[in-house]
Amino acid sequence: MQKPTLVVGGGISGISAALTLLDSGHEFYLITDNLGGRVRYDPQAKVNYGAYFVMGSYSYACRILTPEALLKPTSVLFHNSPEVSFPLLHPHSLARLPDLTRFFFAMRQFTSHYGPYKERCLIMPQKQALAVDPYLADLFSQPASEFIREKGFEQASADYIASFTFACTGVSPEGLTAFDFLNVSTGLIVPIYCFRFDQDALVRRLGGRLVLDSITRIQSEPGHYCLAGRSGQEYTAQNVILATPACVTQDLLGLPEIRQSCQLYVWHIRAVLKPLYRRYELNLFPPTSEIMLTARQWDGTYLVYSNTAGADLMQVCETFEILCQVAWEKAMYVQGSAYLDQQPAPGLYLAGDHNGLGLEPAAISGIFAANQIIAKG
Ligand SMILES: Cc1cc2nc3c(=O)[nH]c(=O)nc-3n(C[C@H](O)[C@H](O)[C@H](O)COP(=O)(O)OP(=O)(O)OC[C@H]3O[C@@H](n4cnc5c(N)ncnc54)[C@H](O)[C@@H]3O)c2cc1C
Known part of the structure; x- marks a missing residue:
């Protein structure tokens, strides 16, 4: 099968690339073994088993994902330990006001740099976009x-912020870069929403351009690339956007170092939570806990996230019945500062969340790759 461009991988980065090409009238196939990737929305249960929320600032990811229920700050309980917990609106927050103020100033500085950086990433590789701004680099x-130490908000971090970033990544601040920490912490200062992913609408939009297959080999030939699918099908194209998870991209291209991934485990349960955890929609736990968060769903069931396989759910439940469980052995590429070249060879583009954490950077990397191809004409 032949087209000018092949997009490999149907997660948010590949879908963003595909839709950008579609809108410009460029011909392509999107070859993937599933649509959504680490976005795994179950339309029957109306529950997300992978990525859980989008921020109000996710203008590119939300071209594909539809924000729904707003997570209210008053519905969150932060747990310092099994004995100590407090909501945001609590006298304890007043004691933390100086620390929290320093955090908000740090966030204000970060977001004023991050917004322009995002826009630059649509038209230049992330590495170049970063080099323009020494503060972000x-x-x-x-x-x-x-x-956190330098900016002097250790106590606010210990009480609130680190629980939030741990809930989002499964990693403590010791394992995160300042860039990822601040990027994720943006969720504490902008509205965040649960979301819906309409896979059927996307399948209709892509039509015959969507090919369900798994790519096992990529070979560079003069002027084009040859790809082999697990189905036995061969594909050729002048341009390839490889929007597979970083570990797959690394294997397919024989790349050197990539950032290390974390593991996340998700349980969807019907449960009676312990009284302390029943009162709030969202419970966020400190990085020392094996449970990261519990999130009440629209129908009264719960999602529980952990970074530990076989975590003991009885820590938070009186009784529970498992409805579904998903193990993400390579959940997010959060540890280390290795960088993947987004344009390693002529006509070959890498997209995904390997150089930046989460749905929005993934979406932007896909749009960047498509923009490069469209610009070639
Ligand atoms: C449990 C969990 C919770 C998360 N929560 C959030 C959150 O709340 N907010 C947030 O912003 N981010 C969150 N993330 C991170 C977010 O999901 C990812 O950053 C984002 O989905 C990455 O998109 P992607 O397109 O780069 O990769 P992926 O979504 O992994 O997509 C890659 C695609 O490639 C396909 N593929 C793989 N190998 C092949 C092959 N050989 N041939 C063809 N196709 C192939 C896969 O099937 C998949 O469709 C979470 C992740 C996890 C696991």
Whole structure:
């Protein structure tokens, strides 16, 4: 099968690339073994088993994902330990006001740099977009724990912020870069929403351009690429956007170092939570806990996230019945500062969340790759 461009991988990065090409009238196939990738929305249960929320600032990811229920700050309970917990609106927050103020100033500075960086990433590789801004470039290699110490908000971090970033990544600030920590922490200062992913509408939109297959080999030939599918089908194209998870991209291209991934485990349960955890929609736990969060769903069931396989759910439940469980052995590429070249060879583009954490950077990397191809004409 032949087209000018092949997009490999149907997660948010590949879908963003495909829709950008579609809108410009460029011919392509999107070859993937599933649509959504780490977005795994179950339309029957109306529950997300992978990525859980989008931020109000996710203008590119939300071209594909539809924000729904707003997560209210008053519905969140932060747990410091099994004995100590407090909501945001609590006298304890007043004691933390100086620390929280320093955090908000740090966030204000970060977001004023991050917005323009996002826009630059649509038209230049992330590495180049980062190099333009030394403040952001430093954050990319600085450990988050060092940044927190430097800015003087350790106590607010211990009480609130680290629980939030742990809930989003499964990693403590010791394991995150300052860049990822601040990027994720944006969810504490902008509205965040659960979302819906309409896979059927997307399948209709892509029509015959969507091919369900798994690519096992990529070979560079003069002027084009040859790809082999597990189905036995061969594909050729002048351009390839490889929007597979970083570990797959690494295997397919024999790449050197990539950022290390974390593991996440998700349980969807019908449960009676312990009284302390029943009162709030969202319980966020500290990085020392094996349970990261519990999130009440629209129908009264719960999602529980952990970074530990076989975590003991009885820590938070009185009784439970498992409705579904999903193990994400390579959930997010959050550890380290290795960078993947987004344009490693002529006509070959890499998209995904390997250089930036979460749905929005993934979407932007796909749009960037498509923009490069469209610009070639
Ligand atoms: C449990 C969990 C919770 C998360 N929560 C959030 C959150 O709340 N907010 C947020 O912003 N981010 C969250 N993330 C991260 C977010 O899901 C990812 O950053 C994002 O989905 C990555 O998109 P992607 O397109 O780069 O990769 P993926 O979604 O992994 O897509 C890659 C695609 O490639 C396909 N593929 C793989 N190998 C092949 C092959 N050989 N041939 C063809 N196709 C192939 C896969 O099937 C998949 O469709 C979460 C992730 C997990 C696992």
